[in-house]
Amino acid sequence: MDQDQLFAPPGEAWQQVSRKLVSLRRLVLLVSVTVCTAVVAVVLGLIFGLPAVLIAVGAGLVALVWGLWLIPRNWRAWGYAERLDDLLVTHGVMFRRLTVVPYGRMQFVDVASGPLERRYGLATVQLHTASPATDAKIPGLPAAEAARLRDRLSALGEAQAAGL
C-alpha cells in the first residue's frame, strides 16, 4: 500500500499520457520482434535445421506476448502533474521514478515527434535543466497537449527563472 503512495500524485490525480501510445509501442514491438525472429530463425534453420526454427519462433512468440502484456502496464505508469512551482513526472514499472523539476530551473523544452509518432498524432515533451540527470521526459502526448505544455512550461520557466 505504502509503496503506491510513494509515487502517488500530490493532491489531484496524475494526468495520463495518450492511450494511443500503447498502440504505437505495440506496433513497434510487433515489427521488431517479427523481424528479429525471422532473421534468427533463418540463420539457425540453416545451421541446425527445423527444430531450431521452431525454438526461435517459440521464443519470439513468448517475447511478443510478454511485451504486449507489459506495454499497457508501462503506459499506465506514466503520469505528470503541473503544480504551481514545479512539474512532476513519474514512470517505470520495474524501476519506478518520480521527478520533481522546478520551472525556474528549466533551461529549455524539447518537443519531438518522429514519423511514426506523427501518424498517431503524438509528441514527446522533454524538460532540460542544467543537470543531465534530470529525468523529465513525457512521451505520448497528443500534439495539441504537447504544444500547450511546451508553451506553459516556457512561460513559467521565464517567469520563475533563477540564475545557476
Added chain:
Amino acid sequence: MTSAPGSEAEGAKAARVDPTPDHFRRLHPLTPLLRGWAFLAAAIAFGGQDALRSGEMGRFGLTVLAIAIIGMITGLMSWWFTRYGFDGGALRIDSGVLNRRSRRVRLDRLQAVDINRPLAGRLLGVSELRLEVAGGGKAEAPLQYLAVDDAVRLRAELLARAAGIDADTPEAPERVVHEVPLDRLIWSTVLSGAFITGVVFIVGIAIAFLFFRDSNVTFGVLSSMVPGIIAIGAALWAQLGRNFAFVLAESPDGYRIRKGLLDTQHQTVPPGRVQGVAMRQPLLWRGKGWVRLDVDVAGYSGESGEDSQRTSTLLPVATYDEAAEVLRHVLPGTDPLSVPLSYAPRPARWLRPFGWKRLAYGVDEHVVVVREGVLSRAITTVPHAKTQSVRVVQGPLQRRLGLASVAVDTTPGPVDAVIRHRYAAEARTIVEEQAERARLARKADVPEQWMARYRQQSAPAPAGDADGDGPPAASSERDQE
C-alpha cells in the same frame, strides 16, 4: 539588477556599430607561433617517417616548408582578424577570416575565470584565459594567447563587471586559506591506488625475474610490462605536477586556486557559483586523516574527464580540520560537517551488507548532506539553492524491502548527492520537502552580480568569517575597495 554605470555609454555605442569597434584588442602576436608549432611538429613527425622509409628527403623538406608557410599565413590571418573587447554587459570576441563570427559572453552568467599557462607559454611570457559560462559544452571562449599582464588585467575587469561594480576596480585583495605542503602532496600521491598498483607490478616483475632468470620468457614479460609502468609513472607525475604548489585563497571575488609545476593554472570562481562539494577519503589516506575536496562548478564539467579532474579539485589533500574550514568558506552560512545526520533504516542492510550503517543524510536550512562509503568515504554537500531537480527511484529489490532512493540533481561534475535506501514514506517526504526548500532557497540566493548586494545592504559583511576580533564592518568594506 543595476548594471555598472560605466558600461552604459559603451553599450549604446556598440549597439549601433556591428563591425568590430576600434578599441577592441588583438591577442598576443606570438599566438600563431604557439598554436601552430604542435601542428607543424606533427606534420614533421608523420612526414618524416614516410621520408625515412622512401628516402626522398628533398621532397619531404619542401613539403614541410610549404606546410609551415601556409600554416604561418593562415595563423597570422586568423590572429589579425580575432579581436576582443567589452560591448555593453558582455565580452565580445570577433573572429574568422571568411566566416566572420561574433560571440558575446554574458558576464552575469560568468561561472569561473581561469588563466592557464602551458610550459611553452610560460617561456614566451603569454597565457591563456578561459571563461566558463554555464550551458556551453566546452569553455566558452579560451582567449589564446594573451600577454600575462593583459590576462591578469582582463580577468580583474571581467570579475569587476560580472560582480556589478566599476570596471576599473583593481584586482581584489586575497587571503591565503590553504597551501598544500610538498611533502604531503608527495605522500598523498604515494598512498594512491595507482601508485600501489605500480609498486605491486614492479615487485611482481622482480619476483618473476628471480624465478626465471635464464629464460627468454622473462625478457618478453619484462618488456611488455614496461609501457604499463611508464603509463602509471606518467599518471602519477601528472597528478603531482598538476597539484604542485597548490594554493587556495579567498577574496571578495570568490575563491582562487593557483597550482601547477610546468603548466600553471589560476582559477577564480566567484561567490555563489559552487554547485556542490564532495569531501572524499580514499582508504589509504585514513591513517593520515587526510581528505580531498571536489567541487561542481557549472561549465567546468562539460570538459573531458582529464580536464574535469584538473578543474574540479578544490583541495587535492588536506587534513580533516583544514578541509572543514574550507568547506565553511565555500558554502557560507553553514557548516555541512555539523549537520545532524539521519541514518538509513535496517532493511538497507540487505542491499548494502557492508556500509549500510554509514549511509546517512542530513539537512539544514542551506544544504543537504549525504554520507556514504565504507572503504573510500565520502560526504557530499549540495546547497538547496543549487538543486536542479529532485528524483525518487525505486528498484524491484527496494520495493520488496519498502525502500527508495532520493537523488538531488546538480550540474554535471564529480559531485552527486543520492540519499540511498530510505523507507518509501520517508523518501516521499524528503522529495516534497527538498523541492520546497530548493524553492525557498532560490529566492534568497546570491544575486548574479554578487557585489551589487553589498551596495544595497546597509550593513555589509563580506567574507564573514568567524574570527571574533575582526574589524568593524565599515572598515572591512573599505579594505576591499
